[in-house]
Amino acid sequence: MKPKQTRRVVGPLLAAGAAIGLALPGVSLAATAEKGDVVQWTPGEWHTTMAAMPQGDPSRGEELHDDAFCASCHGEHGESVTGNWPRLAGQRAEYTYKQMLDYADHRRREDNRAHLMSVVSEDLSEQDMADLAAFYEQQGLPDRAKPEKSHPAHDLVSVGDPSRLITPCAACHGSNGSGGINESPSLRGQPVDYFVRTMELFKDGHRHNDVAKGMSQFADPLTDEEIAALADYYSVD
Structure with a gap:
């Protein structure tokens, strides 16, 4: 694995949130922090970050997917194994990349699943995140017929x-x-x-x-x- 890149520092409040989560792994992070504790993206900040997103390598992303046992929750190719976890196969790379950044920086800490993903994402470089995101996007979305106009939604x-x-x-x-x-x-x-x-x-x-x-x-x-x-x-x- 490539050396971990220097990641953006979001602020001391997020570092404190990480410490709380690691000290209390059985407690929902949503219960340990108020909404205002989380430093969120402004549109300008996210635009700048997205513009700097590394070019992803799907082959290396597949290796990371296997090495990190991502399949245990998200399926062999990101198709999801249960209703508890999202489908990553076919997901837009920019979205997956953003979520991993948010987990690593503790912008997402809504429940224990988010805490687990934070622990995983903290060890990834931004290149790792882009590679994983590229691998999942490459898998493609499932085929389906567009629902009829009579569908309630x-x-x-x-x-x-x-x-x-x-x-x-x-x-x-x-x-x-x-x-x-x-x-x-x-x-x-x-x-x-x-x-x-x-x-x-x-x-x-x-x-x-x-x-x-x-x-x-x-x-x-x-x-x-x-x-x-x-x-x-x-x-x-």
Whole structure:
């Protein structure tokens, strides 16, 4: 493995958060810190960071995937083995890279799963992260027919809800869930349980690593029924 590169220093609050998490591995990090403790991206800072993202090497990323036993949670090729973990196969490289940065710098510490990923990501260089992200993107998204217009989530995906200032999902994530530009993730094929849990974390304010709070603002007005419908819309089960 290449020597670890010098990583960006986010600030002493994040270092303190890491110490808390390592001292209390059985305790949810969401319970040990308030939202305001986490130093988040500004759009300008993230744009600069993304522009400096290293070119990823999928072959080396596959080696890292194997060496770090990523398959034990995310599947042999990132396809996810249970509903507890996200599908990484076919995910946009920029998104995966951003999440690993956020885990390593403790911008994401919403639950014990995030703590586990922080421990893993802290040992990765930015080149390692880019290589892993390139490997997963190369695997491709699952095939699926676009849901019918009669699907209960169709309008939220296609037109949103102007009365509640809800932007259509497709505006950022693509008409068939294949992802948008830059760090906007692919949603197609995400496990239903993982999708619902993620939306609830954004809605409840426990996850807040989204640049400019885009997902938090989207999720806040959604009902449980709407979140479940969206999870079904993007799944391939």
